[in-house]
Amino acid sequence: MDTKLGYIKNLNKDKKYIVEASDVIKNGGIVAFPTETVYGLGANALNIDAVKKIFKAKGRPQDNPLIVHISSKEVLDEITLEVPRIANIIMDRFWPGPLTMIFKKKDIIPNETSAGLNTIGIRMPSDEVALNLIKEAGVPIAAPSANISGRPSPTDMETCILDLNGRVDYILGSDSSEVGVESTILDITCNPPCILRPGGITLEMLKEIDDKIYIDKSLLDKNDKNLKPKAPGMKYKHYAPKAKVRLVEGSIEKTVEKINEMMHNYIDDGLKVGIMVTDETLSNYKDGVIISLGSRNNLSTIAKKLFSTLREFDNNNVDVIISESFEDTGLGLAIMNRLRKACGFDIIKV
Numbered sequence: 001m002d003t004k005l006g007y008i009k010n011l012n013k014d015k016k017y018i019v020e021a022s023d024v025i026k027n028g029g030i031v032a033f034p035t036e037t038v039y040g041l042g043a044n045a046l047n048i049d050a051v052k053k054i055f056k057a058k059g060r061p062q063d064n065p066l067i068v069h070i071s072s073k074e075v076l077d078e079i080t081l082e083v084p085r086i087a088n089i090i091m092d093r094f095w096p097g098p099l100t101m102i103f104k105k106k107d108i109i110p111n112e113t114s115a116g117l118n119t120i121g122i123r124m125p126s127d128e129v130a131l132n133l134i135k136e137a138g139v140p141i142a143a144p145s146a147n148i149s150g151r152p153s154p155t156d157m158e159t160c161i162l163d164l165n166g167r168v169d170y171i172l173g174s175d176s177s178e179v180g181v182e183s184t185i186l187d188i189t190c191n192p193p194c195i196l197r198p199g200g201i202t203l204e205m206l207k208e209i210d211d212k213i214y215i216d217k218s219l220l221d222k223n224d225k226n227l228k229p230k231a232p233g234m235k236y237k238h239y240a241p242k243a244k245v246r247l248v249e250g251s252i253e254k255t256v257e258k259i260n261e262m263m264h265n266y267i268d269d270g271l272k273v274g275i276m277v278t279d280e281t282l283s284n285y286k287d288g289v290i291i292s293l294g295s296r297n298n299l300s301t302i303a304k305k306l307f308s309t310l311r312e313f314d315n316n317n318v319d320v321i322i323s324e325s326f327e328d329t330g331l332g333l334a335i336m337n338r339l340r341k342a343c344g345f346d347i348i349k350v
């Protein structure tokens with residue numbers, strides 16, 4: 001398949017690429033496009049054949065539902081059975097933005113989009129290119145992250161091209177994604193609402209609206225095999241670069257000591273080692289491919305760089321990546337969730 005490319009530097013001058021990409025969506029094709037969280041791979045959410053193309057292009061398991069992207073709240077009446085009062089309060093505060101809410105769906109949303117569930121995840125992105133694309137297409141756009149399934153989500157156009165060139169009809173590019181990790185998923189079909197995936201809108205921010213909002217326990221305790229994640233996608237190993245990921249959790253001093261010890265053992269075994277660190281600890285490491293995610297005092301920079309850094313290690317052909325950990329609060333919870341999944345929950349506690 002020939003993939004057409006369009007890059008938007010200035011939304012006013014480059015509008016023609018929005019029109020081209022929206023024509024592809026209207027005609028049942030699939031388009032990679034920027035959002036403030038990560039790049040998405042979109043199709044008309046109401047078109048079964050178009051939605052099937054997404055699953056094929058990504059190699060996505062059939063039981064993993066898609067998130068539907070909208071550009072105005074009015075669409076909710078057409079695609080959901082009910083909008084609970086708390087959902088209205090939450091969307092007034094956080095939409096457009098990096099928050100997906102789970103609603104009961106109407107039949108107009110095909111089972112292919114919701115992977116057979118009677119609920120549907122919906123979000124209104126804040127990225128102007130994304131909003132314009134949805135408006136111009138005139139339909140809700142179903143879009144998972146624009147990576148081959150299992151790989152780290154793309155946060156820039158180049159990475160979309162690497163994963164999807166030749167597999168999709170159109171790749172629409174713009175700036176790199178501002179947030180860098182996927183949206184928070186909040187299930188509002190239950191009371192109190194439950195966070196199924198931590199993301200850009202934090203637990204602390206949501207608790208300001210309802211103190212009872214909580215995190216799906218299966219995300220925090222992987223040792224309890226009875227707990228199954230409520231978001232189907234959260235059960236898969238995810239966000240994995242080609243290299244094996246090792247995550248070290250503990251005090252900064254002990255972490256630095258442990259990472260250095262592990263690194264030298266791996267190097268003795270003839271492996272190429274990457275270490276993912278922070279500005280505060282950078283000077284404590286001397287060997288291996290060392291990349292800092294930024295300062296621990298600025299978690300938004302760390303989230304923004306996380307996926308591109310995992311891919312950068314792959315470009316350096318390392319065999320194993322050893323990473324430092326972060327606090328499970330604020331945006332740190334989303335960062336740690338992605339890291340725990342990247343290492344398959346095989347965590348080294350010091």
Ligand code: TXA
Nearest residue numbers: 037039040065119120121144145182183231232233234
């Ligand atoms: O930030 C984002 O949400 C990005 C951008 C493109 O908007 N999209 C994204 O989609 O991350 P995806 O497909 O990579 O992740 C969607 C997650 C999966 O874990 C899926 O299982 C869950 O959302 N999900 C979707 N619909 C659901 C539903 N009805 N109930 C529970 N979980 C759902």
Ligand code: MG
Nearest residue numbers: 144145153182
């Ligand atoms: Mg994804």
